[in-house]
Amino acid sequence: MSTIVSPRVLMIGWNANAFMALNNHHARVVAVVGPRHMSRAQAHDPDATLVVVPDDGDVEQVLAGLARARIALDGFDVVCTIGEYPIVAAALLAEQGKAVGMRVPTAIALRDKFVQKRLVRDAGLPVAQAQVVNLLSDLGGEQQSYPIVVKPLTGAGSKDTHVVSGPQELASLAAGEEKSPRGPWLVEEFIEGEELHLDGVVRSGVVQSLSVSRYVQNVIDIKLGGLVGSATVDPDRNPDLYAKAEALTSAVLEALGHEDGIFHAEVFEKDGALVFSECNGRLGGGAIQDTVLRRFGIDLSDEWARAALGLPPGQPGEPGAQQCGWVQLQAPVGVAEQVPEQSEVLEQPGCVEAAIMLTPGTKIPEFSASSNMKAGAAIIEGASEEQVRERLLALAAWFSDSVVLQAAEPV
Secondary structure (H helix, E strand, C coil), rough: CCCCCCCCEEEEEECCCHHHHHHCCEEEEEEEECCHHHHHHHHHHCCCEEEEEECCCHHHHHHHHHHHHCCCHHCCCEEEECCCCCCCHHHHHHHCCCCCCCCCCCCCCHHHHHHHHHHHHHHCCCCEEEEEEEHHHCCCCCCCCCCCEEECCCCCCCCCCECHHHHHHHHHHHHHCCCCCCCEEEEECCCCCCCEEEEEEEEEEEEEEEEEEEEEHHHHHHCCCCCCCECCCCCCCCHHHHHHHHHHHHHHHHHHHHCEEEEEEEEEEEECCCEEEEEECCCCCCHHHHHHHHCCCCCHHHHHHHHHHHCCCCCCCCCCCCEEEEEECCCEEEEECCCHHHHHHHCCEEEEEEEECCCCCCEEECCHCCCCCEEEEEEEEEECHHHHHHHHHHHHHHHHEEEEEEECCCC
């Protein structure tokens, strides 16, 4: 792809780091954002050109928003997104406007979990067996091999994802669905093993950089009160794992047609073998971007912008001397009366960054609904993956125990 001086870019969805990276490379950016991100975008850059639409993943709404703003789609050189939900919309808009952007088949493969798994399986790679059902009631409960995993075809953050262990659980889940019909659903076999996430950069079909991290607990375990977080794996101490991860990632990206950009993939490891779970052409959630930058010197937002604009990959910064990880902090359900200060969190062993979202008086929800829900977040450093993991668990437990709830009012 040729490089354009001061390209005009249509960025779908809001991400401050992505917006800043495009501007750093002299792009003239119009950002399409949803109402919930409008204030954040305006605060980041009061002079930014924003088009606000109800749903930035809906092509009709984006086109209507551009029309209201008298902005012609064919006036853009590049159409892109760093998010997951608008990826197909961005690809379709790029095609319609004859701009540079992701190919539509690749965007669909990165978004639709069934299409993705079929492509990976057809490439001869290890992946869970999967099927699509329009309604959960269409599944023959007694005919299934349990456990199974039920999830939306285009979901994210483990929202509405369930591990079903038998016919009665499936019947209960299907009965709940009838109150508000939904679907279709992806139904796949349950894969045992530890869950890892792989993050990095691919250019011209070649993996340029790769970070392997191990989740503190498998993400699906949030349904049982598990924590969301991960610790980086040291490539010097685990060369075999990195070699297997790079080989699998390269083959998966080729199967999906994702040749230029960034990626966030998840795999399961059992007995030294890796089984593919899913892959996205976006930033990983939580503090993954921050830990990749801190440990490996790779700025994923900048690399995304470079790929979108047709610029060569950047030079990595100085790698960190220690391993690092992150954890999303949780608190008991109730109404918060006292919450640890950020300074207190930073005093915990190995903690180098912290953010607290919970404030006194806030009603604390059940965190098992989605892996994106949190009371705060922290980044930890340590001499080894094992020490980082221990510190993450200790900090999360300390934070939860330190949150004081308001006394329940008598009935």
